Amino acid sequence: MACMSVLTRDEAQNRAQLLDVHRYAIELDLTTGDDTFDSRTLIRFTVLADQDDTDTFVEVKPAELRSVTLDGHPLDPETLDGNRLPLKNLTPGEHELHIDAAMHYSRTGEGMHRFTDPADGETYTYTQLFLDDVQRVFAAFDQPDLKAVFDLTVTAPRTWTVLANGITEHLGDGRWKAATTPLISTYLVAVAAGPWHSVRTEHRGLPFGLHCRRSLAPHLDADADELLDVTRACFDRYHEKFTQPYPFDSYDQAFVPEFNAGAMENPGLVTFRDEFVFRSAVTDTQRQTRAMVIAHEMAHMWFG
Known part of the structure; x- marks a missing residue:
């Protein structure tokens, strides 16, 4: 061949x-x-x-x-x-x-x-x-x-x-x-x-989800409120900034193993390396970096 x-x-x-x-x-x-x-x-x-x-x-x-x-x-x-x-x-x-x-x-x-x-x-x-x-x-x-x-x-x-x-x-x-x-x-x-472990909610009438492998479930659960707060805040801010509403029917964020990038802006299903599910205490800078990546990938839902 x-x-x-x-x-x-x-x-x-x-x-x-x-x-x-x-x-x-x-x-x-x-x-x-x-x-x-x-x-x-x-x-x-x-x-x-x-x-x-x-x-x-x-x-x-x-x-x-x-x-x-x-x-x-x-x-x-x-x-x-x-x-x-x-x-x-x-x-x-x-x-x-x-x-x-x-x-x-x-x-x-x-x-x-x-x-x-x-x-x-x-x-x-x-x-x-x-x-x-x-x-x-x-x-x-x-x-x-x-x-x-x-x-x-x-x-x-x-x-x-x-x-x-x-x-x-x-x-x-x-x-x-x-x-x-x-x-x-x-x-x-x-x-x-x-067999994902999932944390699900709704925002503005749309289903939102966080997903990781089952062995990381306690660590995702510990940070779920923070992750969803950042996601909702970015979602609302982009609706203020852009004239077009979010064009897809749901917003899932999957933290996947052995990912060969930081994250990927797949519409409606953003994938992140699962190192962003923190297993131990981290610095404020690491949490800010994670929030920045969440914001960056969500921006792609409107452009780029």
Whole structure:
């Protein structure tokens, strides 16, 4: 297989002129083993008329690419070149692309990270898709200006809770469905699944939540009032400063293990390194830094 290709500016501009991407329907199954999970993606998109080039590609980095169909016609999975699956001779109008793949879990924070807590043996998974690691979780036209709405369904072990960009509903038998997102970029889709310890409340009619692994529950509970006070104060201040209301249906903050960044501004589901759940006495400066990070990530809900 060829080396992974990096999307160039020219390629992104050309693809944006060719495509209007409408909707992703994504089904993830996190019950298939410790090394891989199943990922099935339906992408609905339109090829715009009067384009000179009707060839393009979708990005995916699978452990195994099982099948691909375009408008009901099978495509050869063997045409996958690195992380690019070519789509050739596209006609103007609407199209449906179905991709069924197995994907690798990550142990270094890219894509779908999987962690087993040595304290109690519980396992957690969560996504980190910035910059271009959505391709490790589901197939996508992976560039920020090709925004779409996302419908997400996740099958997880029955003792787990699944968090996502929007409010999630447990359908039974470990299946969870997230509310359809507004238009967002591919790298901002977020999932966090595991036997989370959660502290939940409401503010301005919206559900707010704090989440961490169970072994850190006493430490999160000790700081929950402070964390929620900071969150509510920032939320109210941004509504004073900006003319647009908060555009999502909930606000969850998940403190996740082995995070390879400080925090990530996923809409409706901000992820933080769980070192911010303090295990011992800390300085005022450390608490101020944590509050600053909470404020910073929330600001992203309105811009950037």
